[in-house]
Amino acid sequence: MGRTIYQYVGENGVDAMQSALAAFACSTQPDEKETEPCLFCRLLCRCYNKCMPQKIRITIKSIVLDGELLDTPCAKAVAGILPIETRPNEWGDEFYFEIPVSTPLDETATTNVKAGEIGYWPPGRALAIFFGPTPMSKGQDPVPASAVNIVGRITGGEATLLAQAKGAGKIMIEKS
Numbered sequence: 135m136g137r138t139i140y141q142y143v144g145e146n147g148v149d150a151m152q153s154a155l156a157a158f159a160c161s162t163q164p165d166e167k168e169t170e171p172c173l174f175c176r177l178l179c180r181c182y183n184k185c186m187p188q189k190i191r192i193t194i195k196s197i198v199l200d201g202e203l204l205d206t207p208c209a210k211a212v213a214g215i216l217p218i219e220t221r222p223n224e225w226g227d228e229f230y231f232e233i234p235v236s237t238p239l240d241e242t243a244t245t246n247v248k249a250g251e252i253g254y255w256p257p258g259r260a261l262a263i264f265f266g267p268t269p270m271s272k273g274q275d276p277v278p279a280s281a282v283n284i285v286g287r288i289t290g291g292e293a294t295l296l297a298q299a300k301g302a303g304k305i306m307i308e309k310s
Contacts, residue, residue, distance in 0.1 A: 200290030227266025250293035253282030
């Protein structure tokens with residue numbers, strides 16, 4: 135049985151998927167009459183773009199971390215307002231800041247988060263980046279003030295590095 139693109143990416147990573155797409159790309163070159171790629175390439179790219187998370191880059195002080203936003207309506211709303219540069223608030227080992235997005239809790243909503251996860255907190259219309267314990271934590275895992283929609287995660291580097299950026303005057307999140 136064949137695997138979906140999403141399963142392939144989960145097993146092999148985004149770089150492998152991009153290589154596979156390049157290998158299967160349409161070999162026909164459009165001429166003046168042919169302005170669109172073949173049906174196979176259009177369907178493959180459509181599925182690829184639908185299944186793939188949005189890559190992002192988080193910069194705070196001298197720390198640069200790669201991340202991704204999930205394929206959910208809330209995460210897409212967050213992606214739609216990028217880039218954003220703002221002053222982060224701190225709550226234990228969590229940076230949070232208000233963003234111009236207003237969505238309710240969704241199917242990803244939880245109070246069980248891990249360091250490196252990115253959440254949207256509807257009561258404060260805020261994006262939260264978790265990198266360690268918060269004031270509500272009983273162990274090493276962060277605990278948000280209330281449920282958050284999980285919208286993404288840090289993929290490149292250790293989220294705990296963000297502890298070195300406490301007191302930062304600004305944070306930037308952009309598509310990469």
